[in-house]
Amino acid sequence: MPTKTLPFTIPLSFEAHSLAQQYSQKQSNPQKAKQVYLNTLAVYAVDFYLRCMEFETDWLASDSRDPLMLKLLDIADLDVKQIGKIECRPVLPNAQSCGIPPDVWEDRIGYVAVELSESLTAATLLGFTKTPATEISLENLQSVDDFLVYLNRLQQQQPVVLRNWLEEIFAEGWQAIEELLHPEQLEPAFRSRGITYIGRGQQIDLGMQRAEKSVALVVTLHSEEESELEIKVQVYPLGGETYLPQGLKLIVMDESKEAVAESRDCDNFIQLEFSAELGEEFSVAVVLGEAKVTQHFRL
Amino acid sequence: MEDVPQLLLELTLEAQRHPPRSPNRQRALNKLVNQILKSNLLGHPQKGQWPPDTYEDLYREALQKTCLEICQKIEHYKPEHPVMAWVNFTLKNRFIEAVKDFYEIQNKKVLILSLAALDKHLPPEDSPSKANLLRQFLEEDPEDIFKSEHIKGHPEATFQVLAIAKFVEDKTWEQIYQEFGISIATLSSFVARRSQKFKPYFHKYLQE
Numbered sequence: 001m002p003t004k005t006l007p008f009t010i011p012l013s014f015e016a017h018s019l020a021q022q023y024s025q026k027q028s029n030p031q032k033a034k035q036v037y038l039n040t041l042a043v044y045a046v047d048f049y050l051r052c053m054e055f056e057t058d059w060l061a062s063d064s065r066d067p068l069m070l071k072l073l074d075i076a077d078l079d080v081k082q083i084g085k086i087e088c089r090p091v092l093p094n095a096q097s098c099g100i101p102p103d104v105w106e107d108r109i110g111y112v113a114v115e116l117s118e119s120l121t122a123a124t125l126l127g128f129t130k131t132p133a134t135e136i137s138l139e140n141l142q143s144v145d146d147f148l149v150y151l152n153r154l155q156q157q158q159p160v161v162l163r164n165w166l167e168e169i170f171a172e173g174w175q176a177i178e179e180l181l182h183p184e185q186l187e188p189a190f191r192s193r194g195i196t197y198i199g200r201g202q203q204i205d206l207g208m209q210r211a212e213k214s215v216a217l218v219v220t221l222h223s224e225e226e227s228e229l230e231i232k233v234q235v236y237p238l239g240g241e242t243y244l245p246q247g248l249k250l251i252v253m254d255e256s257k258e259a260v261a262e263s264r265d266c267d268n269f270i271q272l273e274f275s276a277e278l279g280e281e282f283s284v285a286v287v288l289g290e291a292k293v294t295q296h297f298r299l
Numbered sequence: 300m301e302d303v304p305q306l307l308l309e310l311t312l313e314a315q316r317h318p319p320r321s322p323n324r325q326r327a328l329n330k331l332v333n334q335i336l337k338s339n340l341l342g343h344p345q346k347g348q349w350p351p352d353t354y355e356d357l358y359r360e361a362l363q364k365t366c367l368e369i370c371q372k373i374e375h376y377k378p379e380h381p382v383m384a385w386v387n388f389t390l391k392n393r394f395i396e397a398v399k400d401f402y403e404i405q406n407k408k409v410l411i412l413s414l415a416a417l418d419k420h421l422p423p424e425d426s427p428s429k430a431n432l433l434r435q436f437l438e439e440d441p442e443d444i445f446k447s448e449h450i451k452g453h454p455e456a457t458f459q460v461l462a463i464a465k466f467v468e469d470k471t472w473e474q475i476y477q478e479f480g481i482s483i484a485t486l487s488s489f490v491a492r493r494s495q496k497f498k499p500y501f502h503k504y505l506q507e
Binding site: 008009033034069071073092105118121152172202204205 | 316317318319320321322323324325326328329332333336356357359360362363366367370371397400401404407409410411412413414415417418421422423424425429430433462465466472483484486487488490491492494495498501502505
């Protein structure tokens with residue numbers, strides 16, 4: 001049975017109201033001021049919730065923090081780094097639907113409905129929709145769980161820029177291999193060769209709940225020439241396991257071809273090696289039964 | 300009766316076990332915060348030292364910041380101590396900060412308005428002279444930018460005309476649709492995207 005996690009109720013206090021007041025007072029009429037006040041509380045709540053869920057937001061760069069844009073359009077947007085712009089619409093207590101003004105029908109990856117309490121001291125995320133409509137019934141919203149999954153999927157579609165690794169710039173979630181793997185796992189693959197490499201790894205959860213398996217996806221770069229890089233992609237077991245689950249597949253794809261490695265009975269790791277030129281893109285998928293995690297890369 | 304401290308410990312360890320932003324971790328963090336908020340194990344720092352209303356506001360602020368810190372620093376939790384000891388320690392510190400912020404914000408005369416009170420505290424209508432600034436700018440269009448862009452196939456529907464209708468005359472999308480016979484989706488998309496594009500131009504001439 002899929003469990004729905006009710007998002008928690010977000011307390012709103014003077015920080016939220018201070019911002020709401022600051023932006024609403026710059027408006028030219030009372031209706032507009034009220035709209036901006038409620039919009040600001042809605043964005044505040046979503047920004048807070050997403051930061052709790054470890055997303056990086058950039059509210060200051062959003063139009064909802066630009067008094068001039070607020071004056072022109074009915075806006076409650078929030079930029080989520082590396083993912084896109086979401087719109088946070090306030091819903092009053094006991095309302096049956098959430099309004100989305102035509103002002104914000106473009107350039108959003110989704111719309112989140114935020115219920116505000118009568119006292120305006122609490123906010124609850126009700127759900128979201130990807131496609132805007134003048135009014136959307138609250139019953140038709142997708143769950144907040146689905147919203148988080150959707151954001152994560154969008155983020156995975158953003159390519160990891162491997163060129164940055166050569167300058168020691170690593171995106172969040174990519175750990176040093178020594179931190180990720182058990183020392184014994186490092187032996188055969190990393191210590192035997194005398195060449196320099198740049199490698200990072202990421203924990204990947206395959207499947208949900210009880211049937212889950214965590215593995216490490218490790219990407220290692222080795223460069224002999226400026227323009228071309230040798231790339232090694234590996235999957236290791238995590239959580240003290242010695243062997244990978246049998247039948248786990250590692251797939252590397254680019255525009256024209258696909259390479260697959262599959263774990264057998266007692267594999268400590270599986271890997272694929274290839275070379276790529278600067279600017280090239282490829283995807284790596286780790287598949288176990290129904291579960292599949294894909295990550296895109298660009299050199 | 301469920302064993303709340305044990306449940307909190309399990310949820311915290313569960314969150315730690317999964318990589319940031321994985322569904323399992325987010326689910327565990329959600330449940331953890333929910334459990335913390337509804338448990339009766341939360342401390343009440345500085346209680347009795349403040350008038351009840353002020354205390355409630357301070358407490359809510361501190362609690363909110365505590366939730367954020369718990370989620371973002373879940374890795375810092377060490378299982379030697381009960382989860383609530385860690386939470387309440389954080390709450391105590393965030394409360395001290397909330398008090399500081401409160402003094403700062405008091406100077407700005409910030410009120411925590413309820414929905415009912417909000418209506419009584421809204422700023423009045425702008426004076427005509429101030430409202431005219433925007434109209435004047437849109438009409439004069441000193442760099443001839445607003446008049447040069449129009450909806451494809453509708454030379455009469457320039458950004459200038461539509462912006463005056465929407466931003467100055469406060470017409471609804473429906474009214475503009477009636478006037479021009481162009482769909483609301485097309486109108487609003489054009490106006491929103493061009494407003495975005497012309498943002499620096501607006502800022503250059505209308506800086507407050």
